[in-house]
Amino acid sequence: MSLLIDAVNEGVGLVNFDSDVAQYSNSFREALGMFGEVSAYSTPLVRVCNDTHYITGTRELGETIEFKRPVEIAHVEALKNAITLLRSAEGVPAVFATRSGKGKAVQFAISPKVWLDEYLGHASGLDDIFWKSIVWAAKKPFLMMAMPPFVTCQFDDCYGSSNPFKKGSDSAVVNLGYIDVLNEFGYVPHVSFFIDQVDEKDERKIKEKYDKGLAEFSAHAFAETLDFETAHFIYQRTHGFEYTYEELDEIFAKVDEKFRRWGIVPSKVVDPHWQNPGLRSLRYLKERGQTYVMFNALFGMAYSDPCACLWRNGPYGKHDYSSSYVFDYIPIPQDFPDAKTGDFFIVQAYLGPDFLGGKTVFNNENKFNDIDAAADKAALQIKRGLDSLFFGNVMCHEQRIAALSLEEWRAIFTKVEKLTSKYHKIHKSYEYIAQYAKNKCDCRIVEAVHNLAEGKVSCILKGGTDMPLQVYVFRDKNEGVEYHFETIPPFKESVTVSYQLAP
Template identity: 30%
Template sequence: MSAGNRSVLAIIDSRKLPDRLGADHTIFAALKHFGIPCEVLDGGDYMGAIPEYIAPRALYVIAHDGAAEWLKPEVAARIAEAVKQGAGLICFDRRVDEWPSDLRGLLPTDVGQARVGTLSIAEQPSFVTHGHEPGAELELEQEIAVVTLPSSAGWQPLVTTGDGQAVIASGAAGEGRVVLFGAGEQLYAEGVFGHVRGIDGLMWRSIVWAAAKPFPMRCIPPYVTARMDDCNGTWNAFDYVRVMNRYGIGPNLGLFIDEMGPTDWAAAKRLYDAGGADFSMHAFRDDFYTARPNYTPYAVLPDKPDLSNGGTQVAFEGLSMDHHTGLDLPLETIQRNFRRMDEAFSRAGIQHSRVLNSHFGEVGWGAVPLFLERGVDMPTNNTAFGQLYGNQPVWHPKPYGIRGLSGRYGVTIDRCPQHPGMTFVAMSVSHARKTHMGLDILSGRVPFIGESETPKLDEAAAAGIANIKLGLDALAYGMLFTHEERINVISLEDWEYVVNSIVKGLDGWEVEYAEREHVGVTCKRLFDSALVRANLTEQGLHCVLCGQTDGPSPLTIWENDGEGCTRRVVEVDALEGYAEVQLGR
């Protein structure tokens, strides 16, 4: 029990290589992302374990098919007794009839088998299925074998087959709570359904619901934030940002600094001073759309620079990379460009955000140390350094290494492979949508260069709600995103309608509206540290954390609330390698 009685013990068998390999990506990557202290009990390890290592725990996770077959009767009995006394059990092992009898006795006697290509959310709402409409279908990429449960008293179906047989179900065993994933960990395999596609909540909510309480996690709070790219202020000089500020949303704004006029810079300064936004260098300019005959801005500020001379001389000028060849600009040019950037931000009285938000995500290697000198250390684009936007390399960024059909990655919270000073913090839904533009809620829905004849405001709001919920369900963060040139073709009232509709659409969801830089800083601090021990004593919950952080970070404590659960967040001071946190009962 070195990780404590409020930790997780995952049961695996490394001798069953094909079965266990899947769990590395589907279960253990998730436990790491959720910030859960976890140890393993491995059937392939000849060293064994003392009884005190096995119990007590907050939760047991049987992590893959065949993982529990090897358990000796006395070990299985100790786990079963711990569950009956209040620990939780999550089962991803579909070979339940191979279990030792004491452990098998925690589940219904009569289980069945089926093959399915579609699953459905059960009709009865629950904490675990929060955010899903009853009866909503989950279409799998391929058929898989599932264990089905009979209609048994005390077991609540969570996910069912098309004919109503429970595949994921929750129940009680004595004082403990049990959740059976009859689809196994295979449900979260990339070729079946996968992570960050809307069902991560079924996993982490099952863990939270089943675990003995209080149950601590180092997870990301339910932040909702925003990011706008290609920014020059629009016709309303960033007034659209104030619409988001009313709810506490502070976007990161990626600036085209040469396209901004005095009114834009003055408005940016006011936002900066009020904490209403953080600002990043996007590029100097990229005004291609001004040459299009169907480009019609809603209005134009009188002091907005006309760099393109009415659309006749459009250009793209980036900071550090040649947009055509993918090569770094000469180092002298990069250094000169950084001085231009510094001067523009300094004149406005604005400090560059820690968020690196580069146009097309294109960052030359020569720019990396210059960004770091300025404290810019959190890239937000779902692209790798040192190359053009297209043909992204395969690099499996944490937490899940999800690569979409367009070659773009989804949620990314990971160190830059080539430079440890940079930590990617990016929330994208490009992997889960038809194109990489799925993240842009206005794309194809406003009259920008022929994308739509009229504003489709309800469609835009629905896209924003879906994208944000996807991030929250993944225990990442919700992102409201668009390219500012699309805001530039609609009225402020239209934009206000979209934002208000998104906020209303999140009713019933636990959300914390936040500034984008703050979200990134929190994610990085969580990434740079870990909860390694959690133990409940008569004095309260004792937690041990390790790592190095540059400021406070959240520790989430879950408690039971009837059949649901509630969280409270405790701020932990900056970590200098090791810290103990004592929380009273």
Template identity: 25%
Template sequence: MNLALIAATGIVLNCRGPEQAVSSEVIVLVNSNSPEVTKGTQKLIPYLNHFGVSFTTADLAEGSLPSGPEKPALIIVSHPGIAADDMTLTGLLEQYLKKNQASGTGIVSFDLLVPDSLLDFEGDEPGIDPDVGELVFPPEKHYITAYHQPGEVKDLFGYMAVPIMTADNARVLLTGNNHPLLVVAESASGKIVQWTSQDWMYSSVLGPMGGLDDCLWRSVVWAARKPFTMQAIPPIVTMRVDDVVGSGRQQWDETPLHWVRTVNKYGFKPWLSLFIYNLTPEGIEELKELVNSGSATASPHALGRPPRPESSQEHFDAYYEYQMVKDHFIPDYYHPTAIPYLSDYYDEFIFFDHNNRRPWSDDVAAKALKAVDDWYAEVGPLPRSNYLIAHWGEMGSNTISHVANNWGIEFIAKSKILDKAWGDDAPSIKQGPFGLYDEPMVGIPKKVQPRFRSSYSADFIELAGEEFFAFSSTISDITGYELEPDNDVEATADRGIRTLRRGLESKSLAVLFTHETDYIFRVRPENWDAIFRKISQGIAQYNPVYMTTDEALKILRAHHTSAIKNSSFNEGTGELQIIMSGHTDVPTNVFVYTEVNNEVKEMLVEIPVFKDSTKVEVILDKP
């Protein structure tokens, strides 16, 4: 699907005079001698990578400033204590920033003392307020805070520390306990954004996907000299549904997957994680039609939920029962040639012995995987998605080779290491953009706080010698893990809109996630229709592009394997030249930001499939 709003030709014209070429270079300053350096390297830089900002890192530990490039589009002071108490370096840094700002370079700083012109301490001594439990947006709108309502209050998970300062020479865009957290200033030559604390970047306070990421990327865009380029994810919307059994006929005397057809009406193309043995012949035929028409994709999640008393929570006592939804759906149908039950109660798992908290033996794992292969051979042809999520996220290492090499799985969701049960105290798999580093406890915990945090991963990982591109997105602080739809149309639609807005505003792949056997089966068909009509209307302002998860993940992976190497603008010709490096297997996109009459404009440029490098050009209006 073509996402481009501007068609890039792929042809590069020669610039007419080097004096007319303006670079979009971004310089990120760090100081490895500073005790605060990890706030830049482990918190801010992962955000920049996620947003697709092309940058060069300069370490000030040697006591010198970058010698080039001339006139960068933006300089980012990435953490507090950037000068590491070196007064000589502090003076040189102020001169460096003022010189570049005079030539139109923007500045985004996370050091409250650099630059020194916007903020002042209250009183003679610096002070810190450690008890900021909510953030407040001002009554007036600004580009950086445009996604937030005037006067909006953002509740935090924990209490963060904010310096006690005044902003006499800047406009305040965000406060905590009336202390400035985010301030801006601009002159005829350039713009400055200054954050006084990075505590909100930690999950103990708020963290990625927590509702403030938009202010970060918009800070970068607003401050940077235009035109400015950024390889962020386009406004793609997907849907994920786990524990799919096709309940429609049994519950409502509708077609088994009627709810998929309903969401299709409003653009959604859900990815379905199947309980394969519960799909009736009618459901299988409907699934084939949906998959073959591009209206959905699907892959195995578990063998199924047997129609037996032991499938109901009232008939078993398990360590994970508190995590389950009461009175979940138990299908009447179970595939007639199914293999004998592997478990005494609850569901039949493919990839792990869930009830006994251990991997299947090699023999049982092979038996379960063969059962899936036999089912597909019997009911087929049925295309299988190349994205896989195991039931409860549990997988044994003895299943990995089969799913990679026999099923062709390229994409996976896996947060914990292999061979460990859900709930085990097991290490998480290190994966970007936000989970590459162990995170310290920051701030003071609140007595009452949400049980779940939002999470987002998109990175290559290795499992049992096989490489996958891992992806998962759960906006869990709105409802507690997933959408949890019910027959309250207004409330459910509101949760769905807020969930998708969070992803779209964070420049992330937006996912609406739920379960059929926990929630969808309970929702009356007419209410389900009304919910998705309202959700689609509620996100229309973002111009969403609805895709299958398989399509979207190929784009996400291609953004990961490619990057903006450089972009430059010829003021004489109005030509923007974008140089890409890496490789892609599907077309990707780059955001181009321009500014006319103090209004920032956003547009997408399509980048064709390429290997090693490519150049594209766009003709913009001359300033």
């Protein structure tokens, strides 16, 4: 332990996720600001107690993260020269930061069990504390190849002006006005239509938004009846039953004709109604370059099937399509002739249920349109995606948008901007983010070298990418941290890139 403390004193960063600090020597604990006796107990939550430190700087003071079951925590009798970032329900320091010599350290007093799904899990509210602790403590410059802070939005069950649930002529769905408002705030939404129920008068608007890069569109289904019992599916029959190839020939010809009529190309990201595509439809999707999907159910299975999400679901193995964060290649049976594992990529960043669920008068879900509650949930969807190093994704169904006036819709996103003002946000389309996520997962940094004499950082990457990617370059700034992006060019197999650091 003395060697470790010596390294920290010389400038090496330390993040200790081991909460069993009682086993460590007094000298080790004292170097990290811990003094006196250590006892153990459990806590049902942690609370943000500092919103000025880099690690918790995007959080709100007093914000709580509740666990699914109590998590063990080490109660250190006294802290000196340490900044407490999170506290337990009883006020005991749960995460704290300190300095030792030239180095910085962060101690997690909560058990690492917190990263298990049965307690909380990744992408569930603490991931930013995890990775920002590493960034803050690390000796700089520090390189990180992670998703940039992309933000987008997706909407299912879309009709546009013909939406049967619209509340009067000022409804946000009339003439697709909700897209105009989203554009005002920088969003490039993914709109997935019931393509046979789109009003002809909206076709010009669809074409205009597509041509200007202000929205992307996909085929959700052909139509849906108002009783929700009958849906006209495109990619497979209801409840996971496959179409014949002859039926699929006709179906995809009909979809192609619809998009030709609109004068646009559908998004490469598929957003099917009630279920992911059937296996037999994969041939048709590959031919059209539509190789990304938004939800993590296996092909050929309905979302309602309890086995639909029982696969790897990388990186964290979350088996719930309704609220999950997944970047992974969806497995395809080895004996299936039309496609193979590696052909289709899941890009999911979804904190369910949809942000308008239970917050509008649609279907008597609420007595009034609760603008504040809707904005709070939409902002949380963005924050959770960015904090977890996926992407911020605002999601809902258009039936609920139809219950809002255009001004109510604008009011929601005005508040969302305020609630997410601490975050750096880069608005992109879902298709762009999907392609970026796949390419990021296809390569990795294997070595990085800081040349002090020349003021350069060089890194070697393995894998391959067909689009430019960005690497974070973090530098210390006063008591905080700042970053800028450097570009990784497209490459095959291996590449070495060097960046000149600013003085």
